Structures are given as structure tokens and as C-alpha cells.
Amino acid sequence: MTEDEQRASPDDGDLVRGEDRDANIPGEVLAAIRTLIEWTGDDPAREGLVDTPGRVARAWKEYCQGYDENPGSHLSRVFEEVGGYDEIVLLRDIPFQSHCEHHMAPIIGKAHIAYLPKSHVVGISKLARVLHGFARRLQVQERLTAEVADCIWEKLQPLGVAVVIEATHACMTARGVRTPGVTMTTSRMMGVFRDDERSRDEVLNLMGVGKG
Numbered sequence: 291m292t293e294d295e296q297r298a299s300p301d302d303g304d305l306v307r308g309e310d311r312d313a314n315i316p317g318e319v320l321a322a323i324r325t326l327i328e329w330t331g332d333d334p335a336r337e338g339l340v341d342t343p344g345r346v347a348r349a350w351k352e353y354c355q356g357y358d359e360n361p362g363s364h365l366s367r368v369f370e371e372v373g374g375y376d377e378i379v380l381l382r383d384i385p386f387q388s389h390c391e392h393h394m395a396p397i398i399g400k401a402h403i404a405y406l407p408k409s410h411v412v413g414i415s416k417l418a419r420v421l422h423g424f425a426r427r428l429q430v431q432e433r434l435t436a437e438v439a440d441c442i443w444e445k446l447q448p449l450g451v452a453v454v455i456e457a458t459h460a461c462m463t464a465r466g467v468r469t470p471g472v473t474m475t476t477s478r479m480m481g482v483f484r485d486d487e488r489s490r491d492e493v494l495n496l497m498g499v500g501k502g
């Protein structure tokens with residue numbers, strides 16, 4: 291490889307300058323982040339901050355990747371041959387992160403997603419994909435919970451859906467009321483899990499919600 295080719299090699303991450311990586315980011319986005327830095331009291335032109343607007347913009351695109359997908363599309367592939375299985379399917383303790391729409395601060399938590407299949411099941415990873423598709427947007431926890439449950443209900447048409455989300459909100463722990471250690475719990479029960487107390491108790495018991 292010639293010296294010129296070596297310089298142009300995209301594999302050498304150290305040689306990629308911030309301005310090259312920022313080429314696809316609209317100028318007004320970078321300018322807005324520079325303004326915010328300045329408004330907080332720092333100098334966006336100092337060396338440590340000069341590439342920060344690009345990093346922040348790329349980070350926010352990643353946090354909000356869910357806007358570029360239709361989470362329900364993950365549930366299109368179903369399996370009918372499951373040996374007559376007709377009991378609860380539960381994916382427990384799925385870690386996720388989101389951002390609250392009020393402060394754009396992190397929401398970090400875990401979700402438990404269950405459904406009672408009617409005639410077919412879905413690949414289990416797809417439940418986590420649906421969660422992340424809705425979580426990677428600006429959210430409130432109640433809407434996130436409802437969107438995940440409604441999506442599974444609509445696409446799989448099962449006998450029941452139960453979604454429980456437990457999360458901490460950095461807008462409460464790192465700022466404002468500054469109360470760490472608080473967890474918010476939300477749930478959406480549909481079909482048999484809403485109508486039948488024994489089914490609801492069974493799914494909540496399997497989820498282990500509220501225990502340790």
C-alpha cells in the first residue's frame with residue numbers, strides 16, 4: 291500500500307476526522323448542539339468539545355433508531371408446529387433503555403412480556419425486538435407499555451397479552467426531585483389476563499413481579 295493509500299484507508303479509525311464523520315449530519319443539528327454547549331456555560335470551540343456536536347448527534351440517532359422501523363414487522367414470521375403447546379409464553383427481565391419525552395433523559399429498566407398463544411407462536415427474540423423498536427424513541431413509560439402490548443395483541447391475535455415494565459427515570463434520579471432508587475412499574479393486561487383473575491395471577495407469578 292502506498293503512503294497515500296494508507297492515509298485514505300477507512301480502516302484506520304484514528305485518522306478519521308470528526309468533520310468527515312459528521313458529513314451526513316445536517317448543519318443545523320450540529321449548530322443546535324453547539325448552542326446548547328455554549329448556553330450551559332462552556333466553549334464549544336475548545337479542543338475537547340470541538341467534535342462533541344457530531345458525537346451527540348450520532349448518539350441521538352442511535353437512541354432514537356426506533357423511528358426508522360415498524361416494530362410490528364418483527365412479528366410477521368410465526369410458527370404453527372409447536373406440539374400442541376397452549377400455555378403461557380413469557381420472556382422475562384428483558385433489559386432496555388429509552389428516553390423520556392419530557393427531559394430527554396434516560397429511562398433504564400426491564401420488561402416482562404407474556405402471551406397465551408391461540409394457534410401459533412413467534413420466535414422469542416422478536417418480543418425483545420418489538421420492545422426495543424418502541425423504546426428507542428422519546429417515550430413515557432405508560433405509552434411504551436401500551437404500545438408493546440397492543441402490537442403483540444394485534445399482530446399475533448393471541449388469547450392474552452401481559453406486559454409489565456419496571457424502570458428508573460434519570461429525570462427523577464439525576465435532576466429535579468433527585469430521588470434515587472425509585473422504580474416505576476406499569477402494566478397492560480389484555481384478553482384472558484385482563485378478564486380472568488387466575489390467569490392474571492399465574493402470569494404475574496411467573497414474571498416474579500414485585501419479588502426481590
Ligand SMILES: Nc1nc2c(ncn2[C@@H]2O[C@H](COP(=O)(O)OP(=O)(O)OP(=O)(O)O)[C@@H](O)[C@H]2O)c(=O)[nH]1
Pocket residue numbers: 390391392429430431432459461462465466467
Ligand atoms: N407518568 C410519567 N411521567 C414521567 C415519565 N417520564 C418523566 N415523567 C415526569 O414528567 C413530569 C414532567 O413534569 P413538569 O412539571 O412538566 O417538568 P419539570 O418541571 O421538569 O418537573 P420535575 O421533574 O418535577 O422537576 C415529571 O414529573 C417527570 O417525573 C413517564 O414515563 N411517565
